[in-house]
Amino acid sequence: MHAKEAADLLGISQRMLRHYENEGLMVVGRAANGYRHYTPADLRRAARIRDFIATGFSTREIRAMAACLSDDGAGPCSGGIDKLTQKLAHIDRLRADLDARRAAVVDRLGELRAALDKDALVD
Amino acid sequence: MHAKEAADLLGISQRMLRHYENEGLMVVGRAANGYRHYTPADLRRAARIRDFIATGFSTREIRAMAACLSDDGAGPCSGGIDKLTQKLAHIDRLRADLDARRAAVVDRLGELRAALDKDALVD
DNA sequence: CCAAACACCTACATACATGTCAGGGTTTGA
DNA sequence: TCAAACCCTGACATGTATGTAGGTGTTTGG
Numbered sequence: 001m002h003a004k005e006a007a008d009l010l011g012i013s014q015r016m017l018r019h020y021e022n023e024g025l026m027v028v029g030r031a032a033n034g035y036r037h038y039t040p041a042d043l044r045r046a047a048r049i050r051d052f053i054a055t056g057f058s059t060r061e062i063r064a065m066a067a068c069l070s071d072d073g074a075g076p077c078s079g080g081i082d083k084l085t086q087k088l089a090h091i092d093r094l095r096a097d098l099d100a101r102r103a104a105v106v107d108r109l110g111e112l113r114a115a116l117d118k119d120a121l122v123d
Numbered sequence: 124m125h126a127k128e129a130a131d132l133l134g135i136s137q138r139m140l141r142h143y144e145n146e147g148l149m150v151v152g153r154a155a156n157g158y159r160h161y162t163p164a165d166l167r168r169a170a171r172i173r174d175f176i177a178t179g180f181s182t183r184e185i186r187a188m189a190a191c192l193s194d195d196g197a198g199p200c201s202g203g204i205d206k207l208t209q210k211l212a213h214i215d216r217l218r219a220d221l222d223a224r225r226a227a228v229v230d231r232l233g234e235l236r237a238a239l240d241k242d243a244l245v246d
Numbered sequence: 247c248c249a250a251a252c253a254c255c256t257a258c259a260t261a262c263a264t265g266t267c268a269g270g271g272t273t274t275g276a
Numbered sequence: 277t278c279a280a281a282c283c284c285t286g287a288c289a290t291g292t293a294t295g296t297a298g299g300t301g302t303t304t305g306g
Contacts, residue, residue, distance in 0.1 A: 013264075018284090019262095054179050055179050058262065087177075090177045156254095262293090271283075275281105
């Protein structure tokens, strides 16, 4: 599949897709006319890169754990496990935090609605 | 507590701690001599910011959240129920996003560990 | 009282994600 | 065949995280 369709599917810009290549995170085949051709495997790899970046990894870090990117990424990805585990801790802390804050917001929303209802009665 | 101790506890640099302040993510009290004084609440807030940043959120995004999520956020959030409801939707999307990301990371981690175990058997 | 350790601030520097524009080729449908 | 829609490369631009260095005041242990 061509660049635009791939980018649209992944929800990122063609610019970023090219960026992944420039940074050595993936290699994409070309058609005779020089156009990039994204295979399903390419899409999965790009999606992983996208998620890694969205989760705060730099291209440098991602490159260092390239083995974690391929579908069959069994290889020496052990360094990646540590980093991923660390990242999990961050995410879990955030989740707990968001839960607590969400509860607080829900509470305040309840208060405000109660106040509005009371006002409505007075009106 | 002073800057160095706080930074060491949080595992970040004093530079970043100051950065959080410059970006308007937190306000830190000062002693008479001008030295910053970090309270336990400051430390918790800083830890949250640290985690948000480590997980790929920008100070801009964090700032936008802080305005409507702080305990006393009735002020800046006086826009009322609409804004809060909007924020709530935002938070819920974030939660869903973190859930998905976490699940993906857990899956990936499982695959990698399985692969390592298999390698161990062969050894 | 002095030196080491810390604090403060400003500012320059680097790395990276991303956008966008320029200039130029290719595909494709009407 | 012509225009719209794509593709490509390269370069410049911006926002943000983070380090580091220079210059200077403060604390504190010996």
